[in-house]
Amino acid sequence: MSHPTVDAYPGVAGVVAAASAFVRFRPGLCALRVAGRSREGRPLYVLSVGHDRPRVRNILVVAGAHADERIGGATAMRIAERVAREPQLHAGAGAAWHFVLCLDPDGALRTEDGPAVRRTPAAHFRHAYRPPADEQPEWAPSIRAADDPLPESEALLALIDELRPVLQCSLHGNDIGGAWAQVTRELPGLSEALGKICAERDVPVQTGTYDALYWRVSGPGVYAMPAPGERSQFDSLPEDVAGSTWIRPHAYGGMTALFEVPMWASAGIADSAPHPEPGRALAAAAARLRAQTRTTAALLDRARATAGDPQLLRIAEGLITMAPRVADEWEALEAAPPVPLTRAHVAALDIAARRMPLRAAGTLRRLTPARGAPAQEADRLLTTWSADLTTVHATRWLPVPSQVDTQSESVLATARLLLG
Numbered sequence: 001m002s003h004p005t006v007d008a009y010p011g012v013a014g015v016v017a018a019a020s021a022f023v024r025f026r027p028g029l030c031a032l033r034v035a036g037r038s039r040e041g042r043p044l045y046v047l048s049v050g051h052d053r054p055r056v057r058n059i060l061v062v063a064g065a066h067a068d069e070r071i072g073g074a075t076a077m078r079i080a081e082r083v084a085r086e087p088q089l090h091a092g093a094g095a096a097w098h099f100v101l102c103l104d105p106d107g108a109l110r111t112e113d114g115p116a117v118r119r120t121p122a123a124h125f126r127h128a129y130r131p132p133a134d135e136q137p138e139w140a141p142s143i144r145a146a147d148d149p150l151p152e153s154e155a156l157l158a159l160i161d162e163l164r165p166v167l168q169c170s171l172h173g174n175d176i177g178g179a180w181a182q183v184t185r186e187l188p189g190l191s192e193a194l195g196k197i198c199a200e201r202d203v204p205v206q207t208g209t210y211d212a213l214y215w216r217v218s219g220p221g222v223y224a225m226p227a228p229g230e231r232s233q234f235d236s237l238p239e240d241v242a243g244s245t246w247i248r249p250h251a252y253g254g255m256t257a258l259f260e261v262p263m264w265a266s267a268g269i270a271d272s273a274p275h276p277e278p279g280r281a282l283a284a285a286a287a288r289l290r291a292q293t294r295t296t297a298a299l300l301d302r303a304r305a306t307a308g309d310p311q312l313l314r315i316a317e318g319l320i321t322m323a324p325r326v327a328d329e330w331e332a333l334e335a336a337p338p339v340p341l342t343r344a345h346v347a348a349l350d351i352a353a354r355r356m357p358l359r360a361a362g363t364l365r366r367l368t369p370a371r372g373a374p375a376q377e378a379d380r381l382l383t384t385w386s387a388d389l390t391t392v393h394a395t396r397w398l399p400v401p402s403q404v405d406t407q408s409e410s411v412l413a414t415a416r417l418l419l420g
Contacts, residue, residue, distance in 0.1 A: 007399045008117045012064070012102050012109060015073035019047045019101060022077070026084055035100070036155025042105040044155050047076070049083045050096030057093070059415055060165040060249075062100045062156065065138045065172065067107025068128035070116075071261060071403050072171035076101060078408040089412070093419045098163060103137050103152055118397055121264065121386035124175060125355075125362035126379075131311070132318050133239045138170065142243030156245050164252035167418050169259060169411045176264045176351050176395055178206035179406055180221040181414075184246055185255040191219020193413040203398065203406050204270040206260070208344030210234075210352040217339070220272070231338070236325040257414050261407040264395035268347035278341040279334030285346075285353040286327035292357035293323040295381065299364050303374045307367045316367065319360040326356065347393065354389045358382065 010018070023030045029050065034043040050056070061079060063072030076099040083089045083097050090096060102108050107129055114127020134143040137152035144150065160168065179198050181190065198205045198221070205221035212223035214231050225241060226232045232241055241247070246256040275281060297320050307313045330349055333341070365378035389395070398406075 007401065009070040009400055010074050011112050011116065012073065012105050015063075015077060015101050016045055018077050019045065019080075019099075022080065022084075023047070029084055029090075030080070035159050036151060038104070038106045038152055039150065040106045044103065044105070044152065045101045046159065047080055047099040047101060048096060049080050049099075050090035052096060055094070057095045057419060058163040058165045059095055059097045060100070060160065060163055060168045061097065061171065061411065062103055062138075062168065063171045064100070064102030064104055064108050065170055066130065066136060067104050068111050068130045069171075069173035070108070070111065071173040071400070071407060073101055074400065074404045075171050075407045075411070078404050079411055082408065082412065089415070093415075095415070095419055098159070098165075100156065100159070103156060104131075107131050107135075118399070121175070121358075121390055121395070122382045124263065125358040125386060126365055126382055128175075128359070128362060130315065130359055132315060133237070138245045139239040141245060142240040143238055153245060157248055160245070160248040164254065165249050166254045167415060168246070168249045168254065168256040169414065170246065170256060171407060171411075172258055172260045173403065173407075174260045174262050175355065176266055176389065176393060177209070177260070177262045177269045177348060178204035178221070178265060179259075179261050179410065180206040180209060180212075180223065181260070181410065182212055182215060182223045182225070182258040183218065183255065184225045184241075184250065184257075186218055186224050187255070187257070187414065187417055189417050190257075190414060191222040193417065194221050194410055197406060197409045197413065201402060201406050203261070203402070204265055204267050206269045206344070206348065207272045208269055208342055208346070208348045210348050213345065214338050234326065234329050236322055236329055255418075257411075259407050259410050261403045261410075262398055263403070264390070265398050266347070266351070266393040266395050268393055269344050269351070271343040271347070273343050275341050275343045275346045278337070278346055281346045282330045282333055282349060285350045286331045289323055289327045289330075289353040289356065292385065293320055293360070296320055296357055296360040296364060299361070299374060299377055299381070302377075303364050303368045306369055306372075306374075309367060312363050312367045316360055316363040319356055319363070323356050323360075326353075351389070351393060354385065354392075358385050358389070361385065
């Protein structure tokens with residue numbers, strides 16, 4: 001079903017087709033249903049594996065929360081196959097598994113116009129579609145007004161209320177870095193399990209991350225949500241984890257674990273040695289971010305007249321507006337860092353500083369007509385900036401089967417730790 005030797009991401013339709021065939025072969029154990037619809041009316045499919053019995057412990061796995069992170073559907077199907085083949089993962093554990101095959105199919109389909117097979121970073125950023133935070137289903141409840149919810153968020157929250165999962169697993173894929181996890185509750189043993197899984201597969205464990213710099217370190221590569229009232233993120237980020245869909249399982253005694261796996265691995269984000277000059281390095285990253293943002297802002301001014309997609313225009317404007325605030329925060333980190341800054345922390349922040357203008361340039365490229373000076377300039381920026389990023393951070397492509405294997409084993413290890 002999951003074609004583990006193919007170095008390509010399956011599309012949304014392909015994952016649903018695989019799930020449909022999977023259910024036909026195991027009609028007594030598996031079921032496929034629609035749990036809601038997207039903003040554009042696309043079905044939100046849920047694949048269930050395991051018998052619904054009294055006092056069953058439900059595990060919910062969510063794929064496709066971010067449109068440009070394409071690994072989740074393949075991982076969900078891999079886990080479903082493992083669970084179906086191994087009764088100790090369902091009947092033997094008193095558990096049933098439920099897989100949201102793609103939480104944002106509208107956005108995912110916009111990303112699918114890029115190459116599914118092994119790609120270059122320039123091609124990735126050229127085609128990746130990343131909606132603003134208030135249109136990302138997991139984050140939207142923490143940002144949007146209560147009377148203006150996303151239907152995808154509402155469907156997920158309703159599913160959580162129905163299943164009352166002991167564990168919700170959210171499948172994500174960072175473009176450059178390593179494997180890591182965020183948990184809303186401590187889970188002893190997870191860091192050791194993740195480290196073993198990654199060591200066996202030659203995947204770096206990310207010991208420094210932009211996303212979780214303010215989270216508590218539960219162990220190498222595992223970050224635990226801060227206590228209520230503690231700072232959880234940079235001020236420039238609009239979302240709030242306390243209002244996200246990650247927290248809903250807490251109402252039923254459950255927890256959420258988010259799993260990241262990279263497209264391109266970079267060993268630098270695993271280096272836990274103290275950085276000798278973090279202030280100087282972060283100042284350089286901030287200066288570059290401001291300079292590249294000025295370049296993309298100028299390109300936006302040129303592209304605005306022919307921009308035909310208001311959503312893409314909003315994304316580009318949001319990235320260009322946020323970047324200077326991000327740069328200011330990073331420069332201030334040296335004076336009051338939440339943790340001693342290691343080489344891994346600085347590497348992760350530098351990657352994020354380079355990624356933001358690349359996302360803006362990719363979005364602008366999609367806004368511009370295929371021919372013309374703005375399109376040529378966007379292509380040049382994508383090529384040049386991507387080459388700089390991959391050279392500085394010594395990246396290597398992690399084949400899709402390896403991404404799936406690392407992420408699926410991490411989820412299964414987490415479930416075993418929780419279920420006992």
